Amino acid sequence: MPAEIPDTTPRRALVTGAAGGLGREVALQLARRGCAVAVTDINGEGLTETARQIGQTGAEAEIIVSDFTLEGAPEAAVEKVVARWRGIDILVNNAGYGVIEPFLDATFKAWTRTLALNVTALAMACKAAGRVMREQRSGRIVNITSPGSRMALPDYTAYTASKAGVDSITRAAAVALAPYGVLVNSLAPGMMDTEMQRSTEVDLARANGRNDLQAFLDERTRRIPLGRRAEISEVAEAVVWLCLDAPQYMTAERLNMSGGLDKD
Numbered sequence: 001m002p003a004e005i006p007d008t009t010p011r012r013a014l015v016t017g018a019a020g021g022l023g024r025e026v027a028l029q030l031a032r033r034g035c036a037v038a039v040t041d042i043n044g045e046g047l048t049e050t051a052r053q054i055g056q057t058g059a060e061a062e063i064i065v066s067d068f069t070l071e072g073a074p075e076a077a078v079e080k081v082v083a084r085w086r087g088i089d090i091l092v093n094n095a096g097y098g099v100i101e102p103f104l105d106a107t108f109k110a111w112t113r114t115l116a117l118n119v120t121a122l123a124m125a126c127k128a129a130g131r132v133m134r135e136q137r138s139g140r141i142v143n144i145t146s147p148g149s150r151m152a153l154p155d156y157t158a159y160t161a162s163k164a165g166v167d168s169i170t171r172a173a174a175v176a177l178a179p180y181g182v183l184v185n186s187l188a189p190g191m192m193d194t195e196m197q198r199s200t201e202v203d204l205a206r207a208n209g210r211n212d213l214q215a216f217l218d219e220r221t222r223r224i225p226l227g228r229r230a231e232i233s234e235v236a237e238a239v240v241w242l243c244l245d246a247p248q249y250m251t252a253e254r255l256n257m258s259g260g261l262d263k264d
């Protein structure tokens, strides 16, 4: 058998919601694995810091400041990546928004904003990257979902419904792109102490009339079978595994990274 020739082509990645939290960590880990990484977010300052850290790894970075809820924004971000690197190999749809709102006080504004980012923008990004990947006959897309997508959480229904939408889009995109060798999977992180999680739990405590925030947080942590919250870095490792290392036969999968909280 001929010796395998190592593929040294830097893989071209786009990570959304990469101004901090999980997105920044995924971008950095991809950069350390030799990818060229474009990072996009509504928060330009956070992106500049992410790009600075990517630069320290020696990888190329591209900053795309964008409000993904605007029509055409996801497509424009993908176009920018393709214009710079002539293609796109990896898309991580990580940008997310959620707000605590009791079901019977639901507002049009909260639902619209949540669905615009978590569902519509994600679908448009999958479509735009998927069209390029179809021509390339290769590519991987990873969508960030949540254990909440399969739970009844009456204080967080717009968010959980939007993540059920992510699961649905992942399945459809995986089937649409399978004939071209493009893989689409999702990953459900458990509780990670990011900005989003922290402010959500403060609001959740308030909505439940709990003034003892730390006790409330500890109770929630105790519900996790592994008995602790997830490190952002370990969740990012699993995302990067799906992007770079998962077998070529794995598509339409939903990977649980929630310490046993989410099981099936």
Ligand SMILES: NC(=O)c1ccc[n+]([C@@H]2O[C@H](COP(=O)([O-])OP(=O)(O)OC[C@H]3O[C@@H](n4cnc5c(N)ncnc54)[C@H](O)[C@@H]3O)[C@@H](O)[C@H]2O)c1
Residues within 6 Å of the ligand: 016, 017, 018, 019, 020, 021, 022, 023, 040, 041, 042, 043, 046, 066, 067, 068, 069, 093, 094, 095, 096, 097, 117, 144, 145, 146, 147, 188, 189, 190, 191, 192, 193, 194, 195, 196, 197
């Ligand atoms: N933290 C957790 O415990 C947890 C659990 C399950 C799932 N998730 C999911 O993980 C992903 C990352 O979340 P995180 O915890 O790192 O939170 P985060 O708030 O750090 O990241 C979300 C990012 O999305 C960006 N964003 C928000 N609105 C945007 C818009 N209109 N256009 C472009 N970007 C926008 C934010 O600026 C932010 O940088 C999200 O999809 C979230 O739903 C998080």
